[in-house]
Amino acid sequence: MAETKNKATHPQSEPDFDLQASMHRAEDFYTKNKNIINIALLAVVVGVGGFFAYSRFVKQPQEQKAQEMIFQAQNYFAVDSFKLALNGDGNNFGFLQVVNKYGGTKAGNLAKYSAGVCYVRLGDYQKGIEMLKDFSASDLMLQPEAYGLIGDAYMELNQVNDGIEYYKKAGHYNNNELTSPVYLFRAGMALQKAGKDQDAIAIYKEIKEKYPMSAEGREIDKYLAKLGDVRH
Structure with a gap:
């Protein structure tokens, strides 16, 4: 009778959670799929590391170069020499060169605005509109x-x-x-x-x-x- 009572108290329909078996299943899954998993993890690490590396070794140097390129163009712009500001003077770059080379930088974005102003002031309104719309x-x-x-x-x-x-x-x-x-x-x-x-x-x-x-x-x-x- 005691045995019958014990079975009723612990029904077979709800077995205990087997931690050891679960660990073995996880290990078996990793063994079968480790190449895919390792590649995925590597992609995440490279992605995160690549972002910081890009910011430090690519984006920041590009920003500095763009700022250096835009310097003389800004001087021409300040004295209303819009053609020189836009196209450069043969020795120094103009806004268009900065936009073409470093348009994705902050300085390049500002060059889009300045180039748009130059175009409008020079009477080339359509190009001015296009450049200013590209600025944000x-x-x-x-x-x-x-x-x-x-x-x-x-x-x-x-x-x-x-x-x-x-x-x-x-x-x-x-x-x-x-x-x-x-x-x-x-x-x-x-x-x-x-x-x-x-x-x-x-x-x-x-x-x-x-x-x-x-x-x-x-x-x-x-x-x-x-x-x-x-x-x-």
Whole structure:
């Protein structure tokens, strides 16, 4: 009877976990697949090590070289010598060479912005647009400037709707007293040119509400009045 009671207390349907057997199964799995496992582990180690090696031995030296290359171009840019800044002078590199060689670095990214400015100032608006669109930055002041300049270039090409789009991007990218009212105002003027007076009124009212102390905000009432909005 005792034996029957013991079987009822420990049913065979729930066997104890066999740690030793589990370890043997794991060892057997590794033995059969060790080549694949070792290759996978090696790939992870190489990947992690390669990332740090790339940062130290490739990326950092490239950044330094790009900064050295861009130096004279920046000097030309500062004195409005845009052709020399863009193409170099035969002895020193221009922004285009920096972009082509080190476009993936921070200095190379900045060279894209500067090259875009040069193209626009030289009247090559389409190339300026392409270069400025290739530039990207988290900088809260430089990025809206790039968007605004793209808007200017589109307006020069008489592509007004595209100009409006980028003026709005510039005005709304970073809400601040310095750049936002400037580009929102340009968006309003472009909207008027496109015959979209009600949209222009909405933009002007946004300037009046958000940036009343800006130069644009202090003058905005007369633009609203010209558009027949007398309830402002």
